[in-house]
Amino acid sequence: MIEGVQITDLKVIGTDKGDIKHALKSSEFSFEKFGEAYFSEVHQNVIKGWKLHKEMILNLIVPCGLIKFVIFEEKTGQFMEIEIGEQNYKRLTIPSDLWVAFQGKSSTQNVLLNIGSIEHDPNESISKNLDEIEYCW
């Protein structure tokens, strides 16, 4: 585990009509502040990344499909990987100053929800090409 990263089990309440799935409560430890919520889709086998947020804390939940996340901590050279989604329904909380990339794993729609602590601001994130951080996908 990389320091500050949290993986939280989320409750799924099954019903005949369709499930209720928890995402984030304001009273939870993972919640700092609400800045913006947005969705990002990623097609099967496609990789989005790398991106590092200098300020935003990410709360990531995958309601549709399955997504592999890889987190890279530059100062320690440490990698961390996890797949979350319908088959492993958890929340991934990522503090600022870590590199993140993610890959669609399901042949159906892969959708992540990020509940970020600040609004989108192109000046607070930096990007690298996929091959600039060596990782065997």
Add this chain to the structure above:
Amino acid sequence: MIEGVQITDLKVIGTDKGDIKHALKSSEFSFEKFGEAYFSEVHQNVIKGWKLHKEMILNLIVPCGLIKFVIFEEKTGQFMEIEIGEQNYKRLTIPSDLWVAFQGKSSTQNVLLNIGSIEHDPNESISKNLDEIEYCW
């Protein structure tokens, strides 16, 4: 339109790797407070409702599938209906004290995200059976 209900166009940023879809920013008029975010799935043709929240303001976005919402204002007897989802990507903001029911329309997964202004509390919502409010589905 029922007073206080807002329908907001949301931006979709198309990319080859998968779309980015806006949901809610803290600076937007529709945002009051972050209490809890959760997902609710509803199978095709199935209806969930009726439910009235005495306090919670709902911000509803449908990232997967298509869902028909029906809102009923008891004091005026007025109904309002809208379908939102991938084919009509908008946010539906519903103030408290209105009856809401919704129906899955797509044969694929129908998923709504609610960003509610307060945390779930069974004492602040009331339910009615579907046939207790007459509406031709």
